[in-house]
Amino acid sequence: MQDMEQMLIEIENELAQVVIRRDVALLERLLDDGYVFTNPVGEVKNKTETLAKFLALVDEAHFDYIINSDVEARIYGEAAIVTGAQAQKGRYGGREISGRYRFTSVYVRRDGCWRCVAQHASSADPIRKI
Secondary structure, X not given: OHHHHHHHHHHHHHHHHHHHHOOHHHHHHHEEEEEEEEOOOOOEXXXXXXXXXXXXXXXXXXXXXXXXXXXXXXXXXXXEEEEEEEEEEEEEOOEEOOEEEEEEEEEEEEOOEEEEEEEEEEEOOOOOOO
């Protein structure tokens, strides 16, 4: 079981690096066709929309780093939940897109392969008072 949990943590860390490596093929392979992402501002995107956004980012975004920490995986039969924190620093369209986030990813195992079916990210940066 620990080996499988470690494999899921490695998959999650790979998923965090696809933007830096501009690896659309890996992203497409890791996301299930029914994938849904809820971003920190509450927008919900399916796999097609997520891939389209990724392709736009590839050309216009530059990340100095994207680092996961405190990543934990829990397996429930053919499903798993991975939680953790992420710090990123980069620029997109001339503006800074750096921040800290908490995330939850849900995976299912089909034909022996883990695929991400859902993710949710929330800002972990303190609320700034004006």
